[in-house]
Amino acid sequence: MSCRRSEDLSQPTTSRFVESIATTVRGQSDSADVEAVVLRAVAQRSDSIDLPDILELRSLLNVDGEQTDTLEEQVTTIISAVDAELAGWDCREACA
Template sequence: MSRNQSRPGSVGVSCQNHSAFIESIARSAREDASDHDLEAVVLRAVARHSEILDLPDVLELRTVLDVDLDETAPLEARVATIVDAIEATVASWPQQEAPE
């Protein structure tokens, strides 16, 4: 997306697939017990599946993303909270019209 292109606020995950996407990330997080940085796991998954985020966007998200998670919440709830924070952050970025 490179923040200078016109894009919708969503990171490219359709609402109808949102639950399946969250479950897929949670399953990956469970399988990779060596990675205890859930924000990084979620961000990698979002970046892989997003059609609008590019490397500079992902790097900026990694530096600005600060999610206060309830560690007692189910994994799916924590993943959903992080995905929502990513989408809210991307939606807050200034949008400019892409050249035609």
């Protein structure tokens, strides 16, 4: 795992980030993979997350998007799960 800074996802711009991702998903086909779009956006936003990290995150995330009412809520849920997972990675790196 490379060095990460999970606080990037907790900044006040998160609502704009969520809306940007939701707009991207809406612009794609009905079969858009919301989790993949969110992970791609997180990787583009971060200087410290690379492709192996994204692939690992994808395998670790356990998000049930069907439990949300709106696309924005689904995106927010995925971002929260990514943020929590990255916080765990930061903790493990600090303890190592």
